[in-house]
Amino acid sequence: MAISLDDKHKEHLSFLENLDQSALEDFCMISIEFIGRGVNKKVYSTAAQKLGVDPEIVKHAVEGLMYLFAKCSKYNLQEKEFLETLIPLNLSEKTKEHLLELYKSKYASIHAQLTELIPSIPAYSKLEWRFDIEIASRSLRKQVQPVILLKFYLNHNGVEEERILQTDPSNLIRLTAKLEEALHSLQSSHSKSDVAI
C-alpha cells in the first residue's frame, strides 16, 4: 500500500527535480544522516549558498526527504509501493529511480534507527542467586541474618547490564509466588491469543 503525501510535502519535494544527479545524491545522504543524528542547520546554509537558493528551500527539501524515507521505512514499503508513493510528485524517471535505489540500500539502517526510538525497558537475560547468612558485622556481632543475593543480567538495546539486589526469605517466597502467578497468566494469554490469531 502506497502512502499519501500532503500538498505541502509534495511542494517541498518538487525542488528535487531542479537538482543534478550529484546534488540529489548529497541531499539524500544528508537527509538519511539527519534521521539518525538530528538536524544540523549549518548544512542548509552551506548547501543553499552553493546552489544559490534560499536556505529555507533546502531545509524543506531535506526534511521532506527525511520524512519520506522515514515514513516509507516505518510502513515497510516494498519497491512497487515506494514508486507508487512517488507518482504524485511528478518527478522524472531518473530521479525516482535514484530515490528508489537509495531507499533500498538504506532501508535497513533507517529501520534500525527507528527501532531505537521505541521507548524500551531492559529485557531479562538470566539470573544468578546466592544464599548467605550474615553472622557478624562491625556494628553487630552474634547475629543470624539470612540474605539472598540476586544478580540480574539484562539486555538494554543490545547493551548487557548487570544488577545485584538482595532480599530476605519471606520476600523471596512472596516474589517467587507472584512471578509464578505472572507466568501462568502469560502462558494462558499466549494460548488465548493463539486462538484469536
Added chain:
Amino acid sequence: MAQLSEKAAIGLAKVSALKDIAVKSITHTAFQQILDCSRILSYSEYSEFQDIERSDLEQCFLGLTSFILEVCKNDLSEDLIRCYLIEDYKWTDDRTVSFLNKLKNYKQKIRARLSCITWQHPHIIDSSWKLNINAQSQSLNAPQAECIVKLQLEDCSEKDNFSFRCDTNSLQDMVLKLKECSRSVTNYGSE
C-alpha cells in the same frame, strides 16, 4: 567484649558515685537517646542532675551509652555484664539488677538498630507485574505478549525501582531459579 575508651570507662565508674535517683534517670535517658538519636539531650531539664558537675555528667552519660552499645553489639550474657559492672566499675548489686532489667526491655530494639548500620545491596521488599501485548512496532509483525516485572526496593523512590521485561521463556527461567533458591532457603531453615 571490646574495651571501652578510657574516657568512657572512667565515666561508667563515676556512675557508681551518683545518687540512686540520678542513676535511674541517666540510665533511662541513655537508652532513650540510643534509640532516638534525633532527640536533643538537655541536662538542665532534669532536676536530679542539678547538683552534678556538667563535665562529670557528660562523662557518665558517655560511659553508660558506650557500655550499652558494646553490650548489645556483642550480645553479652547477664552474668558477664554483672561481673563487669560490679567488679570493674564498682556498681552496687541493686543498680546492676535495675540496669539488667532495663536492658532486657531495650536490647532487641537496640540490636535491630545496630543491624541497620551496615552496607547492603538494594533490598527487594515487594514486586508487581503486568502483561502487555506489544501490538505494533517497527520490528514486530505479530502481536507478542510480554511481562513487565517491577521490583520495589527499600528506601527507593518510584523512579528508582527496578523494572524489566520478560517473554514466556525468560519468565519461566527466572521463576525456576527463584523456586530453586526458595527451596534451598527453606531446606536450610528446616535442617
